[in-house]
Amino acid sequence: MNAKPAVALAALLQEALSARAGGNPAAALAAAERILDVDGRHILGSILKADALAAQGEARSAATFYGAALASAQQRGAAPELRDELRRAQQALGDMKRRFEEELLAGVRARGFDEARSSPRFALSLDLLTGRKPLYQQQPKFYLFPGLPQVQFQPRKDTPWLADIEAAAPAIRAELAAVLAEPSLFSPYVEDRSNRPRSGQAGMLENPEWSAVFLWKDGVVVPEVAARCPQTLKALEAAPLSIIPGRSPSILFSKLAAGARIPPHHGLINTRLICHLPLVAPPGSWFRVGSDLRQWEEGQAWAFDDTIEHEAWNDSDQDRTILIFDVWKPEITEEEQGLICALFDAIDAGGGATPKLAT
Numbered sequence: 252m253n254a255k256p257a258v259a260l261a262a263l264l265q266e267a268l269s270a271r272a273g274g275n276p277a278a279a280l281a282a283a284e285r286i287l288d289v290d291g292r293h294i295l296g297s298i299l300k301a302d303a304l305a306a307q308g309e310a311r312s313a314a315t316f317y318g319a320a321l322a323s324a325q326q327r328g329a330a331p332e333l334r335d336e337l338r339r340a341q342q343a344l345g346d347m348k349r350r351f352e353e354e355l356l357a358g359v360r361a362r363g364f365d366e367a368r369s370s371p372r373f374a375l376s377l378d379l380l381t382g383r384k385p386l387y388q389q390q391p392k393f394y395l396f397p398g399l400p401q402v403q404f405q406p407r408k409d410t411p412w413l414a415d416i417e418a419a420a421p422a423i424r425a426e427l428a429a430v431l432a433e434p435s436l437f438s439p440y441v442e443d444r445s446n447r448p449r450s451g452q453a454g455m456l457e458n459p460e461w462s463a464v465f466l467w468k469d470g471v472v473v474p475e476v477a478a479r480c481p482q483t484l485k486a487l488e489a490a491p492l493s494i495i496p497g498r499s500p501s502i503l504f505s506k507l508a509a510g511a512r513i514p515p516h517h518g519l520i521n522t523r524l525i526c527h528l529p530l531v532a533p534p535g536s537w538f539r540v541g542s543d544l545r546q547w548e549e550g551q552a553w554a555f556d557d558t559i560e561h562e563a564w565n566d567s568d569q570d571r572t573i574l575i576f577d578v579w580k581p582e583i584t585e586e587e588q589g590l591i592c593a594l595f596d597a598i599d600a601g602g603g604a605t606p607k608l609a610t
Contacts (some may be wrong), residue, residue, distance in 0.1 A: 387403065388559055405553075410524075467576075507564075
């Protein structure tokens with residue numbers, strides 16, 4: 252910026268600051284707009300315009316300029332003398348967002364909205380609109396099947412067979428107890444594969460804090476473990492397992508050690524749901540899919556989309572162990588199931604082996 256615009260900008264800033272201090276929002280607004288004509292991302296100019304708009308009762312417009320000032324400060328850096336102005340802008344923006352949220356909730360509640368009983372999708376739309384929750388979408392690491400709903404946890408009405416598996420939880424837990432009695436059966440869930448580059452996997456590669464025993468692995472039965480768990484496999488006959496030869500399903504007991512955490516990550520393909528049946532779930536063992544945070548409860552199963560960012564942690568002083576298996580999404584037709592299998596057969600036949608689909 253050459254000398255003349257800098258001098259003009261300094262004069263405009265002084266004019267706007269004086270008008271704000273004197274309680275003249277119209278004059279402050281006019282000066283702030285001229286500042287932004289010179290530099291559309293000017294931090295203090297944006298704050299001055301926001302202040303003037305707020306003083307004139309235009310809270311929503313003011314919020315956009317407070318937000319612009321804060322974004323510019325983050326991107327461009329801000330002089331130390333602006334620290335108090337930015338802190339006040341942050342506070343003002345937070346207050347405006349809270350008032351906006353309260354007004355919205357009051358409006359929809361007056362028309363019958365009830366958080367406990369109304370549409371969960373509409374409730375999520377409110378959370379997204381007000382910024383209470385961020386937007387998460389499917390991000391498969393290998394294969395995207397287009398047109399599938401963006402659903403974090405699948406509604407129970409779409410997975411009625413989970414009830415039969417939950418009913419078998421005591422029998423499955425008894426088989427798990429025998430497996431847990433032999434710790435050597437467990438191995439780290441994230442394995443080092445010789446045909447893939449090594450990476451730290453956020454510290455989980457070959458980490459025994461997240462370990463597993465597979466009854467089926469990459470679409471193939473593990474006889475020595477499956478033979479120990481007939482009731483578990485019998486219960487899963489009710490589920491529409493995602494059968495892709497050489498790929499899936501994987502059926503496993505997954506153990507997360509006390510105090511351990513599985514970092515945020517995404518699955519490989521979005522045509523399936525991953526199912527959890529908690530069997531040993533101490534209080535303080537948590538699971539997040541997208542913006543939905545839940546605590547595991549023994550015997551209470553769920554199905555979720557693992558191509559949406561998810562993570563797990565065990566804040567308890569005991570190991571947490573669950574049964575995991577994968578099923579087709581209900582939107583995938585029988586024809587499409589066959590075509591997806593054919594696709595992966597063609598990939599393997601061509602030597603283009605991809606990472607296995609274990610959850």
